Amino acid sequence: MAVCIAVIAKENYPLYIRSIPAEQELKFHYTVHTSLDVVDEKVSAMGKALVDQRELYLGLLYPTEDYKVSLLSRLGIPCVKSMFPNQLHRYGYVTNSKVKFVMVVDSSNTALRDNEIRSMFRKLHNSYTDVMCNPFYNPGDRIHSRAFDNMVTSMMVQVC
């Protein structure tokens, strides 16, 4: 299940970020932003040679990391349950126009297979392409599209 989905412009500023839970928004912004280190490195390592091969999926960006749910909720009651960290995976994807997609996936309950992630990215890419095709959308502007929103919401709820 995706907990955060982000679209990053070629110049590395965010075009779209959505995350759940909402109160963790800032943390996810940082998570996505730091992921760009690896995306940048992977993209530059690919260089020109791989441009033709069209492998857009960058795979797992960082090794599995532990992410603790809601530090704040724990403050009042030091319950045992709060100490269970969630396992988060960050995946990356870069389009031919160097627009990057970053997805943070909570896989503490279900392990996602690589091709499931791929298909999620492909869906995201298709939806992004639809946004770009909108004549009223100016490339480089933040994305405000209901269709795109709905698609992202579906990926966040859906258990793949």
Added chain:
Amino acid sequence: MSPTRWDFPVELCCRPMAFVTLTGLDVVYNAVHRAVWDAFCANRRADRVPISFKVLPGDHEYPKCRTKRTSYEWYIPKGILKTGWMNKHLNLVPALVVVFYELDWDEPQWKEKQSECATRVEIVRQSLQGRNTKVAVVLIQKKTPLPPGEDVIASERAAALCNACELSGKSLFVLPHTDHLVGYIIRLENAFYEHAQTYYYTEIRRVKSHKEFLNKTTHQLLFVRHQFKIAFFSELKQDTQNALKNYRTAYNLVHELRAHETNMLEIKTMAGFINYKICRLCFQHNTPLDAIAQFRKHIDLCKKKIGSAELAFEHAAWMSKQFQAFGDLFDEAIKLGLTAIQTQNPGFYYQQAAYYSQERKQLSKALCSHENSVMYPSPDPLETQTGTLDFYGQRAWRQGILSFDLSDPEKEKAGILALQLKERNVSHSEIIITLLSNAVAQFKKYKCPRMKSHLMVQMGEEYYFAKDYSKALKLLDYVMCDYRGEGWWTLLTSILTTALKCSYLMAQLKDYITYSLELLGRASTLKDDQKSRIEKNLMNVLMNENPEPEPDCDISAVKTAQKLWADRVSLAGSNIFTIGVQDFVPFVQCKARFLAPSFHVDVPVQFDIYLKADCPHPIRFSKLCVSFNNQEYNQFCVIEDAQQMGDVLENSAQGTMCLVPGKTRKFTFKFVAKTEDVGKKIEISSVDLILGNEIGRCVVLSWQGGGGDAASSQEALQAARSFKRRPKLPDNEVHWDSIIIQANTMIISRVPNISVRLQHEPPALTNEMYCLTVTIQSQEKTPIRDVKLTAGLKPGQDANLTQKTHVTLHGTEMCDDSYPALLPDIPIGDLQPGEQLEKTLYIRCGTVGSRMFLVYISYLINTTVEEKEIVCKCHKDETVTIETVFPFDVAIKFVSTKFEHLERVYADIPFLLMTDILSASPWALTLVSSQLQLASSMTPVDDLQSHVEKVVLQTGESASECFCLQCPSTGNVEGGVPTGHYVISWKRTSALENVPVINTVITLPHVIVESIPLHVNTDLPSFGRVRESLPVKYHLQNKTSLVQDVEISVEPSDAFMFSGLKQIRLRILPGTEQEMLYNFYPLMAGYQQLPSLNISLLRFPNFTNQLLKRFIPTYIFVKPQGRQVDNTSIVAA
């Protein structure tokens, strides 16, 4: 409970080495012993065997060995591992005790010495009772030993000594104290090492032998303990592979232990120890992936083992320590040559360690926030009798109790309270910051700039919590530009909010203002109510009042801050803050735009300043001023609140000095450029907007150049890409995005109002004085003065053209090479309106080709701009391209007197020089005269008068001349002899009288001169008449210095009868000539062939008739017989 309670013990982290004690060495007073000891401990590099040595007195008491248990049946262990055990085997119980003793083989008092030595050995044995420790004896000898077998006494006595000391022969060593001490010591060391390994091997066997007595129900702890011991002994034995294997087993056994809240800490502590050992060995074996896998497994297994909920912070601390220790191990391995990568480097472990420490802080805040009245329990439950714990990871107040039931809940409560109170005093921020800065260093190394920035933000926030605001501010300020540069506004806003709090709490005025400016700006993602609160605070600060405290600040810190702010108010210091805004995103945007990319000097320069505020409430400013690269204009471009606006247009329209949020305000400025600035660029160097006033505090927002800040270039790009239709605005308003900054303009000279006309007749002819007439007419309304003309070859063309082009104003004389190619600044004087003036230029072009000529007229005129009198310099230039061509082509040829083409001429024989002048000029040419200047080797046959004087040649016409010349014999000259020059004097037919004649000199070709032996000269009338006698005389001249034999014959011809010698042979003396006279009688009219004269020279067989035929006429025109008899011809016949 020190702050380092979670640190691993030193004995766990060191590399275990075999422990060997040396006795009988007096290292203080005996120089020899000192030298021996130094050789043991100095220079212990990696190639030496791993032994740790210690010097002890011979009667040293070693730790007592407990009596061996024969049965484990009733034995219940009290814990997993005793705290002293590792240290005991590293530093207290030796594997080998070496007894040093000074004894030479030829010692006179051998018996006494031998028994003393035996006693010493015995004392050592006594204190080691029950242990398997080996004993060895080293005899320090003064003499070099003989090779083995040769010294009979030595071997005998050695055997005796071994016997006396109950030693095997392998444990007796001899150390000769000679030059090669280090060599001997290394050999000794290796022998010791073998003994030590044997000792550890037996120890391992001993521990293993206990296993069979154990049962799984009561001795679970012992399984772990024994496995750990085996592994540790293996390490001491330097058998790291087996050590790793055994540690892994031990690790699995630890997790098999029955865990309960009461022993959770002990299990975790041991698991942590063993995990540390495993990871360490894996790195040592260069299998980092195994280490990482083990560590992950360890964390997965342990992260849920929290233990007592009231002491949850302990778990976080323990977790943090695990990560930190692994990070340290990783880092150490990298220093030893391991390569890490971006996604797998120690930084992640330090980062995780920091996160766990943060969690620890949170937990301790939640769990340890006891009232101040809560007293530390007495007696101290953490106090033990020895001051240390007996077993690792146990609680001080219930050591050795294995029961899961709490026998004494009161004591338990006191213990927990004590731990909680101690935790409260821990400075968590310090730990977190250290870990974060470790992580920062690593991420910097592995190309993760954003991760680094993120961690620095966290460090800054931690400093903020730790109330070290200045450090916090420094860090936050450092990373802000990274987030700003990449346009992550949410993150930037969050950082700015913290930074604003810091600057508030420190009452840092400038920082406070700067952060407020940006938080109010369009990049900030704050809600409007927040923004309006900040704006209010900013206004207060500008009015020299105290701002409201920032929300969520520490109350005591706020109190201090309020005092600081009060001090700031009373302090009358410098209250003007200049803030360069180009590096951030302030809440006022500015764009400057010159109305045109260039302005003529006689019109005022105009530009607009657009301002737009993004804050929630309208804001007043007190002054707007613009600075230029030429500072003289600055004074004209100021708008000030109170006073009248000097040069500003539309005073009323500028309105109040108030910026309404979201509305674009335009300010128009106008000034007159200085005439000195013509040709220069005027640039806006900065735009300053002053908020507040001198009474309160002043903030100068300074935009570099024509406005724009950190975000505006990206916005401009987006706006340029956008196809969106902008909503219609009222006429006097503009859309912000549509304004394009134009920060500079050119000042160009006034448009000239004169006409320049050029008259000439192209193309120019080579070397002629080409006439170019310039007509200047003033169309100005006022008189112009100081008119100057610059004319000539346009600079910047081929350098050779400059050499071959000359310009003059005087056409009456030929100009030479000293004349320039360009005549600069010819004064012409003044011109009244409408007055016309003509100037003639003469240009001489020495070579053909096209040239560009420049005619440049400059003048001064007085004009008025904005009621200001200025003197403008105007100029107008014209260029014209003129082709230069040759006026004519001259062809020269040599012909014989028979007009036959000659390849070469013959000495002393006249020939003809023909010149042919073909006009190539499109204009008619007048050949004034021509002249042949002969070289000394040539002589004219008749006078050389010109035949082409005053001839006019139209295009394509040609004029020819012919000169008869003779060339005396010169011998054989290579390349021929020079002929001379041919000078043609000419001018255009249309040229005026006073225009000088041009002399074109043509060098005549050289000619090859050849001498011939015989020349025949013929006297022949120009024509004959039928049946009239035609006398012909041949003169045969001998041109050689020899007597010539000549055979002459005349062949008959049908057209003639003739009389004379038909065939003759004669001799001609040198230099003389022979005449032959014939009378021809023509029979037919017309162009008839003469009877041919054949001459052959006997001495010159090469001399052929063919050659002679060139000189001898072969045809003659015979006229028909007339009706009237011409008397004279009859007489001649």
